[in-house]
Every structure is written in C-alpha cells, then in structure tokens.
Amino acid sequence: MKAKPETVDTAALDQAVRLVTDVCERALSGDLEARVPVIGGSERAARIRTAINGLLDHVDAFVREAGAASAAASEGRFHRRFLTQGLDGAYRAAAEQITHSNQVMSRTAAQFAEAARQRQALADELESAVLTVSEQVATAATEMGRSANGLADFARVAVNDAERGLGTVSSLRTSSDEIRHAVDLINQVAAQTRLLALNATIEAARAGSAGRGFGVVANEVKNLANETSSSSEQIMNQVNTVQQSAADAIAVLEAVTNRIREMSELVEGIALAVDGGQHTENAGLSQLAEVLRAEVSRFVTTIRDS
Amino acid sequence: MKTTRVRPTGRERTFSDGELIVTKTDPRGAITYANDVFLRISALDEDDALGQPHNLIRHPDMPRAVFKLLWDTLKDRREIFAYVVNLAADGAHYWVFAHVTPSFDDSGRVVGYHSNRRVPSRDAIAAADDLYRVLRAAESRHPRAQDAVAAGHATLQQVLAERGRTYDELVWDLSAGGTR
Numbered sequence: 001m002k003a004k005p006e007t008v009d010t011a012a013l014d015q016a017v018r019l020v021t022d023v024c025e026r027a028l029s030g031d032l033e034a035r036v037p038v039i040g041g042s043e044r045a046a047r048i049r050t051a052i053n054g055l056l057d058h059v060d061a062f063v064r065e066a067g068a069a070s071a072a073a074s075e076g077r078f079h080r081r082f083l084t085q086g087l088d089g090a091y092r093a094a095a096e097q098i099t100h101s102n103q104v105m106s107r108t109a110a111q112f113a114e115a116a117r118q119r120q121a122l123a124d125e126l127e128s129a130v131l132t133v134s135e136q137v138a139t140a141a142t143e144m145g146r147s148a149n150g151l152a153d154f155a156r157v158a159v160n161d162a163e164r165g166l167g168t169v170s171s172l173r174t175s176s177d178e179i180r181h182a183v184d185l186i187n188q189v190a191a192q193t194r195l196l197a198l199n200a201t202i203e204a205a206r207a208g209s210a211g212r213g214f215g216v217v218a219n220e221v222k223n224l225a226n227e228t229s230s231s232s233e234q235i236m237n238q239v240n241t242v243q244q245s246a247a248d249a250i251a252v253l254e255a256v257t258n259r260i261r262e263m264s265e266l267v268e269g270i271a272l273a274v275d276g277g278q279h280t281e282n283a284g285l286s287q288l289a290e291v292l293r294a295e296v297s298r299f300v301t302t303i304r305d306s
Numbered sequence: 307m308k309t310t311r312v313r314p315t316g317r318e319r320t321f322s323d324g325e326l327i328v329t330k331t332d333p334r335g336a337i338t339y340a341n342d343v344f345l346r347i348s349a350l351d352e353d354d355a356l357g358q359p360h361n362l363i364r365h366p367d368m369p370r371a372v373f374k375l376l377w378d379t380l381k382d383r384r385e386i387f388a389y390v391v392n393l394a395a396d397g398a399h400y401w402v403f404a405h406v407t408p409s410f411d412d413s414g415r416v417v418g419y420h421s422n423r424r425v426p427s428r429d430a431i432a433a434a435d436d437l438y439r440v441l442r443a444a445e446s447r448h449p450r451a452q453d454a455v456a457a458g459h460a461t462l463q464q465v466l467a468e469r470g471r472t473y474d475e476l477v478w479d480l481s482a483g484g485t486r
Contacts, residue, residue: 033418038352057328057422077474085323085403086323086324086422086424
C-alpha cells in the first residue's frame, strides 16, 4: 500500500532550510557549539535535524578528543588516551592513528626519562669518584708537603754539620802549618847545634888530652842534634800525611755539601709542585685537586639541570 | 524539581558501544542541547530537558564529592572524566563514562560546557560503584551538605593516596580494561 504523501508547508520548509543552512555555516566557520533547533513538524525535517546534529556531535567529539589527547601527550600525561569509542570509519581510523602516535611519544618520553636517569646516576658516580680522588690527592699532597719540608730541614742541618766539619778540618790544616813552622825552627836549631858541636870537637882535638872529655860531650851534642833532625823529618812526614788527609777530607766534605745542596733544591722543587708557589702562576697539587673537583662539580650540576 | 520526584526503580538501562550521549549546557549548567541518545536513555522529551539544570538526571547514589570535583575542574578550564550513574525520568538508571569539557569562544571565554558520554565496561562500573559506596558512606555521616562534600572529598583523597594515583590516573586505570 502506498504511503500518503506529506502535505508541503512551504513556509515551514523555508524556515527549516534557513535554520539548517545557518547551523552548517557556523559549523563551517569552526563554531561547533551550533546545533539545529526543533524545526517544522514533519518527520523528514526531524530526521535531517537528527542527522545534522549527530554529524556535528561526532565532529565535535573528534575535535575535543584530538585537542585534549594531544595536549595531554605534550604534557606527558600519557594515561589520557584518545577515546575512540563512539567514533566510526574515518573518525575512528584517524583517532587510532593519533593514539598510536601518542604511544610512540610515550615510549620516546620513557626512553628520554631513562636516559636522563642514567645520566643522573653517572653524574652521581662521577661526582663521588672525583670527590674521593681529590680528597685522597689533597691528603697525599699534604703528606708529601710535610715530608718535603722535613727533608729540606734535614738537608739544611746536614749542610751545617758538613760546614762545621770543614771548619774543623781547615783548622787542622792551620795547626799542621804551625807545627811545620815549629819543626823548621827545631831543624834550624839542630843544624846550628851540629855546627857548634863540630866546632867544639875541633877545639877539643886542638886541646889534646885536656879536651878529650869535652870532645866526648861535643860528640854527644852532635848525636843529639842528628837525632833531633831525624825526629823532625819524621814529624814533617807525619804532618804532610795529615795535611794530605785534611785536603782529602775537605774535598769529600765539599762534595757532600754540594750534593746535599742539590738534593735540597730538588726537595724544594717537590714542595713547590705540591704546595704551589706563592708568587708564581703555578698551582699546587692540592689546588689542582680542588680545581678538578670544582670543575667536575660544575659539569655534574650542568648535567643534572639539563 | 523533577529529580526530587523520580524514585529509582533499580532497573538498569544501557546503550550501545557505538553511541555517544551528548549534552551542552550554558556556563551556569542549564541544558542548551541534548542529542537523541540522551533523550531516549533518560526517557525525556526535548521540551522537558532544554533549559533545565543538568542535575535533572542526578541519581541519589552519586557522591557529592564527585560533582564538586567535576565543577571545580571545569571552573579551572580543564576537562574531566568521571564514571557517573544517572537517573532517567522513568526511574531507571544508566552508567556512563562522562567526558566533560568547557567550550570556549574565539577570545577564550567559557561559553558553556559539553559532555560526551560513552558506555563503560561492566568491570569499570563495578569498581566505580564500590568506590562511590565508600564515598557515600563517608558523606552520609554529615547532615550538612558542605560537611558531606568535605568528608567525601577527604575520603577520595585518602583512597587515591593509598593507591598512589591521581584522580585522573585512577579513572583511566578503570577505563583501561573497558570497551573501546
């Protein structure tokens, strides 16, 4: 049986077309708040209204989901997914694509977070290691500085002792010279005594038997003078030996003193390297360790903040 | 008001997975648009719905604290998701997974609110029902509405703290096992 055709109310139809056109134009310009109000009394008008409003509802839902899901992903709130429920066809396909993109972003963000965490851990380890090393270096530097200063003191004392020894040996040489002068004097006296004894012997011989006793005395005096000369010669030999030994000792002591002075300079070099010069650009080991610690601390802070 | 007249019958109504319940309100919460799905599920005529406050379909089982949170979030110009049980005009009830967003004009002013509602999974409904029972129990101990809201809110925060989740995360946890 054929349905009875609807009676056409031209005025109502015109109004319906105007309302639908208006809503469509607003939606076209991006105003998704617009919906078709109740129009006309006809069944067909009600159907077109439901269809257009349904279309707008789905477009509206898609736009709200796309905006909100993307915003959430960009803020790292990946638990907020794109709700595909209630959307079909192209809407659903696009929604699933956005969901997929967000999941990829989520994984990337998680990887970044993990990399950052590892960087933090590395920074912590580096900081801790450098702190330990710099503390140990500082301790070692202090210890080395103390030892170097001890060595320098020791060298100074040794140089002083050697110089004192040098003085002693030098005075020994002076004494030897004086002994040599004394022995020379004794030799001269002995030579003159020998001459006197010779003259006395000659005079005793001239006196004949009367001078015999005197001759014996003169002979004894000559013998004494000879013994004196012989002893003096021995003394001179001894003195020469002492002087030679003293010269050797002086050479040795001077060599030792020079060695200790050289050693002292080397020790000062170590002390300078450890403590740093007060008036030079050179930083000491402790300062270098502190510079290293500060630099690493700055580096670690940069890494932590990045 | 109609909400005070309708008595829940305990009969549950559902809608299909592919359907969207859509309503729009003005900034004060008065309904300016309701789609055909909303009218059908709520057993309302369009004339009965338009211009009415949205609590027209408020079910007594809904904790006050959830609506408080909803309006606070919207006032903050942010979207909110919530599991809501609504009361139809004929006394039936229906659960929805509601997504409410502010609508802005070109100058960024809030011109109203928009709610898309989807059908939740049975698991999500069961979990939300349990949670709301706890919140209702906390609220029912206070005769003054203000105190009840505060008590419900405190209980909700306590539940979230115990789970180590934000409200948003909890809601999405429930939806994770839900239908798509």
